Amino acid sequence: MKAMVLHKPAPVETVPLKYEDYPTPRPGRGEVLIKVISCGVCHSNLHMIEGDWVRMGVPAKLPIIPGHEIIGKITELGEGVESFREGEIVGAQPLWSACGHCDYCITGNEHLCNSVQITGETVDGGYAEYFLAKADYIYRIPENVDPEINSPLFCPGVTAYRASKLANLGPNKKVYVIGIGGVGHVALQTSKLFGSEVIAVSTSEAHAKLAEEMGADGVVMAKRDYSNLSEHFGKGDSVIIFSPNQKAIDAAVNIVKKQGTLVVGVFGNINDFRFTKEINVRGSVIGPRKDMKEVLELASKGLIRLKVTKYKLQEANEVLRKLKDGEIIGRAVLLP
Ligand SMILES: [Zn+2]
Ligand SMILES: [Zn+2]
Incomplete structure (x- = not known):
């Protein structure tokens, strides 16, 4: 098979x-082979490819194929796989496997x-x-969910949904x-589903415009130091x-109400950090399978829309360069 392969971070x-x-992989017991239809290009792919995460042991192997937001068609079932059939359209997220016990x-x-x-960090991914x-x-993948543009549901989709779930949102x-x-x-979009008024903050005009398109109730064009x-x-x-801007995080701590929640x-x-405000601070990372399933349901009801631009798989380096320079609006996906 053809792939975009990383031999050395740079x-x-x-x-x-x-x-x-x-080499085209062969499915072992409990595994399936998927012909990739589309794979999203994530900021974390960029970090790994450029070597920012080497000190954390990522990538865990070289060479490696990056990419962890994947939709494709099952072409081969490994031994013991009974829950899927050949030809089904499926998706995979960064969580490639866990211990189970x-x-x-x-x-x-x-x-x-x-x-x-x-996916794409310790085992080969979807580029x-x-x-x-x-x-x-x-x-x-539900039938009314277009496989070419919805692969980002599997990372941004579930990541956004879980953060909204953990943010103590609600009406008023x-x-x-x-x-x-x-x-x-x-x-x-996922925050609006919980009934809250949603204010988007960006330093980029193009991104602020996207926020309006996606239904934000208000948009703040932030100054470079986020003071406004x-x-x-x-x-x-x-x-x-x-x-991922420290100034944005510093400003965020200051705009949370007392007893509010910062995700x-x-x-x-x-x-x-001022303990006198009694705020809750919590991290949120991707999400478990249950959240992923809920995201797919929401997408099939038309409640999550992705702003996506399609590129060819071979264009991955250039797409990552654009992402680094803030030139990607929404998400880029690679189609083999
Ligand atoms: Zn991602
Ligand atoms: Zn475990």
Whole structure:
């Protein structure tokens, strides 16, 4: 098969992904082979490819095929797979597998399992013609969900939905969503589903426009230092942050009301934490299979829309360069 393969992490301007022949995997017991229809291009792919996460042991192997937001068609079933048939359209998320028996796994929090395998980071991912998955960790795509543009449901979709779920949202509450990229533009929509007034924050005019298109109740064009966030709409009951900018995180702490909730979905530090405000701070990362299934239901009801641009698989280096420079509006997907 053809794939975009990473042999050595390097800046994306140096074209680190090579389009080349790669052995087509064969499904073992409990596994399925999927012919990739589309794979989303995630900011975390960029971090891994450029070597930002080498100190954390990512990628766990080289060469590796990146990509963890995947939709494709099952072409081969491994031994013992009874829950799927050949020809079915399915999706796979960053959670490639978990141990299945630890405390996290048995309580429906398998995305926190200490033995997870991560698609495109510890095992080969979806920047390829074929992708190998575990049958227990894939999802049937509803018929009215277009497989070419909905692969980002499997990372931004579930990530946004879980952050909204954890943000203590509800009617008569106001939530700020900071950072309107691939995840943020979905988080606006998933937050509205909980009945809250949703205010989008971005430093980019193009992203602010996207927020309006996606139904934000208000949009704040943030200054570079994020000092003007609460000027128009006051403080928020909740703040969800997907901007990987320390200044944005610092500002977020200050616009949460007393006893409000701050949900952090990016790396960063909570500086200037004031216990006297009794705020809740919590992290949120991707999501378990239950949340993923709920996201697919919402998408099939038309309640989650993705802003997606299609590219060819071979264009991955250039797409990642655009992502790095803030030129991707919504999400880019690669089609083999
Ligand atoms: Zn992702
Ligand atoms: Zn486990």
